[in-house]
Amino acid sequence: MILETKQLSKNYGPIKAVDELSLSVEKGTAFALLGPNGSGKTTTLGIVMSVLKPHKGSYEWFGKEPGPETYRRIGSLIEIPNFFNYLSLKRNLEVIARIRAAETSDINRVLDETGLLKRSSSRFDTLSLGMKQRLALAAALIGNPEVLVLDEPANGLDPEGIAEVRNLIIEQKNQGKTIIMASHILDEVEKVCNHVAILKKGKKLASGRVNELLITDDIIVIDCDNNEVLKKGLEEKGLVRSAELKDNTLEIIPASGVSSGHINRFATEKGIVINQLYIRKSSLEEQFLKLVK
Amino acid sequence: MKRLIQLEWTKISSYGFFRVILILTLSLFLLTVFVFSRIDISVPGFTWRNLFRFPDVWSSFAWVASWFNLLLAILVITIAGNEFSGKTLRQQVMTGLSREEWLAGKGLLILGLAFFGALMVTLAGFIFGFIFTGELNVGIIFEKISILLVYLVQAIGYMVLGLLFISVLRTNALAIILYLLYFIMIEPIIRGLCPAEIRPWFPVKIISHLTPLPEFFEITSGEALDNNFMTFESIGLVPRQLEGSITIIMALVYISAFGLITYLVVKKRDL
Numbered sequence: 001m002i003l004e005t006k007q008l009s010k011n012y013g014p015i016k017a018v019d020e021l022s023l024s025v026e027k028g029t030a031f032a033l034l035g036p037n038g039s040g041k042t043t044t045l046g047i048v049m050s051v052l053k054p055h056k057g058s059y060e061w062f063g064k065e066p067g068p069e070t071y072r073r074i075g076s077l078i079e080i081p082n083f084f085n086y087l088s089l090k091r092n093l094e095v096i097a098r099i100r101a102a103e104t105s106d107i108n109r110v111l112d113e114t115g116l117l118k119r120s121s122s123r124f125d126t127l128s129l130g131m132k133q134r135l136a137l138a139a140a141l142i143g144n145p146e147v148l149v150l151d152e153p154a155n156g157l158d159p160e161g162i163a164e165v166r167n168l169i170i171e172q173k174n175q176g177k178t179i180i181m182a183s184h185i186l187d188e189v190e191k192v193c194n195h196v197a198i199l200k201k202g203k204k205l206a207s208g209r210v211n212e213l214l215i216t217d218d219i220i221v222i223d224c225d226n227n228e229v230l231k232k233g234l235e236e237k238g239l240v241r242s243a244e245l246k247d248n249t250l251e252i253i254p255a256s257g258v259s260s261g262h263i264n265r266f267a268t269e270k271g272i273v274i275n276q277l278y279i280r281k282s283s284l285e286e287q288f289l290k291l292v293k
Numbered sequence: 294m295k296r297l298i299q300l301e302w303t304k305i306s307s308y309g310f311f312r313v314i315l316i317l318t319l320s321l322f323l324l325t326v327f328v329f330s331r332i333d334i335s336v337p338g339f340t341w342r343n344l345f346r347f348p349d350v351w352s353s354f355a356w357v358a359s360w361f362n363l364l365l366a367i368l369v370i371t372i373a374g375n376e377f378s379g380k381t382l383r384q385q386v387m388t389g390l391s392r393e394e395w396l397a398g399k400g401l402l403i404l405g406l407a408f409f410g411a412l413m414v415t416l417a418g419f420i421f422g423f424i425f426t427g428e429l430n431v432g433i434i435f436e437k438i439s440i441l442l443v444y445l446v447q448a449i450g451y452m453v454l455g456l457l458f459i460s461v462l463r464t465n466a467l468a469i470i471l472y473l474l475y476f477i478m479i480e481p482i483i484r485g486l487c488p489a490e491i492r493p494w495f496p497v498k499i500i501s502h503l504t505p506l507p508e509f510f511e512i513t514s515g516e517a518l519d520n521n522f523m524t525f526e527s528i529g530l531v532p533r534q535l536e537g538s539i540t541i542i543m544a545l546v547y548i549s550a551f552g553l554i555t556y557l558v559v560k561k562r563d564l
Contacts, residue, residue, distance in 0.1 A: 051564040072389030082380040
């Protein structure tokens with residue numbers, strides 16, 4: 001077990017930021033904390049990274065009460081990148097390397113991996129938001145830690161940057177590292193993580209494998225010359241679990257064992273001409289919104 | 294230890310404000326003693342120059358240097374405050390630095406700055422002492438040099454109190470303003486409201502009295518005067534003060550107390 005929390009709670013005045021939260025993250029998983037803004041993701045990460053004090057509950061890293069040396073094995077990026085404004089990129093990473101007792105030669109490696117090598121002697125406050133985010137990621141990679149704790153790692157990046165950062169994280173995951181990531185972007189979670197816990201108002205709503213929890217039945221979208229008749233026919237025949245008319249299309253979730261071919265044949269038998277028929281993956285957003293409602 | 298020194302040095306060595314304050318402290322101190330040394334007040338029986346002669350040069354230079362302790366304290370407040378407000382302390386703790394280690398690093402910074410000040414006084418003291426003292430012997434050179442240790446304690450006291458202010462308030466501007474107000478207004482007012490017996494025991498009173506105003510009359514006349522005659526205290530120029538050794542012990546007690554409170558505050562609070 002990499003990380004285990006037991007009934008963590010933290011209040012900010014009357015607001016319960018984290019409420020009896022129990023999580024467990026196993027070695028080698030890419031674990032996502034998913035939730036809307038203000039659901040307690042960052043607070044949870046702040047607590048397990050020892051910078052925030054929980055009001056109740058406990059947590060363990062690597063099966064032990066953590067000490068400072070525990071955190072030298074964990075690369076972290078929480079909220080915004082926090083660096084010394086007046087120091088160069090290289091100096092800033094030197095601070096991190098010294099704390100971790102890592103080789104200072106590691107600095108050039110992580111700068112190279114994050115595409116910042118050319119800027120290594122610029123002052124931190126001359127960087128764009130995207131570059132700051134990359135530097136934060138570079139800092140997290142110093143000393144090659146076995147766990148990465150990342151809070152909205154793609155924050156502030158342009159589409160190209162998002163893809164690069166994502167690939168970097170996936171690469172780390174493929175090297176066998178454990179990733180713990182907070183995000184409100186479902187797409188990111190789906191692409192990077194294999195386990196997820198969904199949070200709302202500091203409580204855990206659900207948790208499990210990403211492909212079990214967030215992906216469900218496909219939807220068949222049909223556009224034909226008589227949507228209503230087809231809908232009625234499919235329902236009477238018991239070929240659909242649900243059917244819904246939307247604008248000019250009919251969206252159905254087929255009963256088990258029913259494929260789009262069956263639907264097509266049925267329509268032809270009824271004399272209905274299908275103009276268009278395609279399968280749409282049920283979007284994560286829909287699933288997610290259903291869960292947090 | 295070595296790791297903490299390297300870490301602290303990495304953080305401050307290319308910080309512009311750090312260099313500016315050090316250069317400012319050094320140049321203001323040298324300028325002040327240089328200008329004072331050009332003044333020649335000759336009243337029969339009193340020689341201004343005695344202030345620059347061994348062994349009294351140590352106490353007069355330590356006293357001048359103590360004016361600039363506030364600058365060093367503001368430097369400590371700013372350096373530590375940057376790490377609170379820029380959340381770099383938070384990042385360092387997440388990276389594996391314990392809060393105790395962070396404080397130890399600041400302790401080393403304070404020691405380093407205090408030694409810088411002491412070195413400044415030592416070098417200037419030797420230079421001016423050798424120039425102004427007529428008859429030299431080893432005994433006279435080192436006679437009152439122990440005041441340098443007292444200056445060291447004082448500089449540490451100013452800076453540790455600054456560290457306490459910034460650890461509690463966490464905002465540079467607020468900490469600096471309240472720190473200065475505490476020195477020049479808040480404590481003096483509180484002292485004024487207290488009975489006379491308690492007044493000498495307040496922290497700023499104690500710490501600033503470590504390097505007292507040199508007894509000008511005594512030094513410039515070149516004779517050890519009767520203790521009850523013409524000292525600032527006896528003629529009412531300065532209020533009653535504690536004895537030197539008690540002052541030093543009390544200063545150390547206050548420094549420990551400030552350090553302990555700072556530790557508790559940093560240990561307990563969210564970052």
